[in-house]
Amino acid sequence: MNRHLEELIELSKLDRAIDDFNPVVEKLQSKLDRKRDKKEEIEKLKLDLEATIQETKVKISSFESQIKVLKEQLNSSAKREKLVKSEKELKALRTESELAKEGISNINEEIDRLNILLDSQEDKLEDLEKKLKKARDDFEKFYSEYMDRMERIEKQRRELFLKRETKIRTIDQKVLAFYEKIRRWSKNSAVVPVRKQACYGCYMKLNDSSYAEVIRAEEICTCHHCGRILYSAEA
Numbered sequence: 001m002n003r004h005l006e007e008l009i010e011l012s013k014l015d016r017a018i019d020d021f022n023p024v025v026e027k028l029q030s031k032l033d034r035k036r037d038k039k040e041e042i043e044k045l046k047l048d049l050e051a052t053i054q055e056t057k058v059k060i061s062s063f064e065s066q067i068k069v070l071k072e073q074l075n076s077s078a079k080r081e082k083l084v085k086s087e088k089e090l091k092a093l094r095t096e097s098e099l100a101k102e103g104i105s106n107i108n109e110e111i112d113r114l115n116i117l118l119d120s121q122e123d124k125l126e127d128l129e130k131k132l133k134k135a136r137d138d139f140e141k142f143y144s145e146y147m148d149r150m151e152r153i154e155k156q157r158r159e160l161f162l163k164r165e166t167k168i169r170t171i172d173q174k175v176l177a178f179y180e181k182i183r184r185w186s187k188n189s190a191v192v193p194v195r196k197q198a199c200y201g202c203y204m205k206l207n208d209s210s211y212a213e214v215i216r217a218e219e220i221c222t223c224h225h226c227g228r229i230l231y232s233a234e235a
């Protein structure tokens with residue numbers, strides 16, 4: 001076999017092995033992203049719910065202050081009732097007291113409603129905290145697995161790159177440039193086998209004379225259909 005062709009076959013195998021890490025890295029990265037997104041989504045829900053709970057508490061405390069004011073009003077009306085001189089004044093005071101009592105009762109109902117709401121919000125928060133802990137643990141666990149695997153991949157990748165560097169130093173520069181040019185569009189299928197007289201890059205059948213050239217392998221042959229470098233896999 002032509003020496004240049006032999007070297008290109010080896011180089012293309014190295015390039016394919018280097019490229020093969022890409023989908024693995026992408027998969028790891030997207031798994032990590034999904035786990036981070038899930039964790040952050042729950043963190044956001046938790047923050048929102050905490051703000052809502054705070055609002056509910058502020059509402060309750062504002063209603064409680066209103067009740068306090070109304071109760072003071074009731075006490076002062078009761079005191080003033082003892083001092084009034086006319087029926088008219090007494091009637092006015094009584095109406096004022098009735099209104100205050102009604103107000104207190106309405107506000108108490110509202111506070112009861114808000115307390116029920118607060119209970120359910122706090123239950124939800126507890127639930128979210130559990131979910132968040134699980135999502136955080138899940139993320140942390142996967143993160144260390146991710147780092148380990150990435151480190152191993154980087155090491156393997158570096159080794160392959162070094163091998164590639166060594167390899168391309170021995171390859172004729174014109175042949176290498178020719179290979180790189182094809183690789184630009186064909187990615188890691190710049191050098192492909194021929195099987196059953198077909199190019200395994202474009203899967204088109206070669207004519208008899210091209211096929212014979214590929215089998216002879218005296219020089220670098222390319223596919224007349226797609227332009228990839230061919231070698232016979234049936235030798």
Ligand SMILES: [Zn+2]
Nearest residue numbers: 199202223226
């Ligand atoms: Zn082809």
